[in-house]
Amino acid sequence: MTDRTASIPSFALDGGGRIPRLGLGTWPLDDAEVEKAVVAAAAIGYRHVDTAVKYGNEVGVGRGLSASGVPRDQWFVTTKLDGAYQGEDRAVSGLDASLRRLGLDYVDLLLIHWPLPQRDQYVSTWETFIRLREAGKARAIGVSNFKPAHLDRIIAETGVMPAVNQIQLSPAIPRREQRAYDTEHGIVTESWSPIGGTGDLLAEPVLAGLAEKHGRTPSQIVLRWHLQNGLVAIPKSRNPERMAENLAVFDFELDAEDLTALDRLDEGPDAGVDSDRTGH
Numbered sequence: 001m002t003d004r005t006a007s008i009p010s011f012a013l014d015g016g017g018r019i020p021r022l023g024l025g026t027w028p029l030d031d032a033e034v035e036k037a038v039v040a041a042a043a044i045g046y047r048h049v050d051t052a053v054k055y056g057n058e059v060g061v062g063r064g065l066s067a068s069g070v071p072r073d074q075w076f077v078t079t080k081l082d083g084a085y086q087g088e089d090r091a092v093s094g095l096d097a098s099l100r101r102l103g104l105d106y107v108d109l110l111l112i113h114w115p116l117p118q119r120d121q122y123v124s125t126w127e128t129f130i131r132l133r134e135a136g137k138a139r140a141i142g143v144s145n146f147k148p149a150h151l152d153r154i155i156a157e158t159g160v161m162p163a164v165n166q167i168q169l170s171p172a173i174p175r176r177e178q179r180a181y182d183t184e185h186g187i188v189t190e191s192w193s194p195i196g197g198t199g200d201l202l203a204e205p206v207l208a209g210l211a212e213k214h215g216r217t218p219s220q221i222v223l224r225w226h227l228q229n230g231l232v233a234i235p236k237s238r239n240p241e242r243m244a245e246n247l248a249v250f251d252f253e254l255d256a257e258d259l260t261a262l263d264r265l266d267e268g269p270d271a272g273v274d275s276d277r278t279g280h
Helices: 031-044 058-067 090-102 122-134 148-158 176-184 205-214 218-228 240-247 256-263
Strands: 010-012 018-020 048-050 076-081 107-112 138-144 164-168 188-192
Touching: 018 076, 031 058, 031 240, 048 058, 058 076, 058 090, 076 090, 090 107, 090 122, 107 122, 107 164, 122 138, 122 148, 138 148, 148 176, 164 176, 176 188, 205 218, 205 256, 218 240, 218 256
Parallel strands: 048 076, 076 107, 107 138, 138 164, 164 188
Antiparallel strands: 010 018
């Protein structure tokens, strides 16, 4: 097994622990596909895997973790609880069921999948998450798809800062204001769909030019953009060659001119999901 984990930098999380800055996304892989993907990713050097109840593949992730031969304490495992587990301490049974499916005693990071502000239950859910962390079932707790207004509420009403905010992010959907808010509050920003956009981001001519300049692929250029913007990225792949390609982004740098060119891919403030209106 080739161990490349030393080359994957990590961020310290509020409350303890460290999150590797590149991980394996698993949506929309099924149990059989994701088991193979996790085993392959482990052999390449990945130690960070992201799943969710809604993905329906926690059993496969757990099997992959077990079959990988990598000790549990070397893995960073994230799962998310969706709206079915908001309010009335539903997150307690929700996480217990996730842990059974994963075959784990704890997750490294537990996220509220969407704020669902129309239900007005995300604050009480966050209070339950705090207790789950205190019980040792989640080493760190965070949120996904939260805007500054949502974050302001949970921080003001509980006094506990999320360790991570996982949001849709790419050069096409850069969400600069959200990233600035997270940074100001010591929250790690994690990118889902990191090489996507509302169109075919990887077909953009600017990426072809930068890929040729650096001797890389368009995907590697985009992932490098995430790293140089202080983000954590979780690209999905089931292909071992693509996984290895995605991991080979720590040995080159984009210059200021490159970053300016990538800034021009911004599709505007209305691009991407709006978590005031979307979620599950």
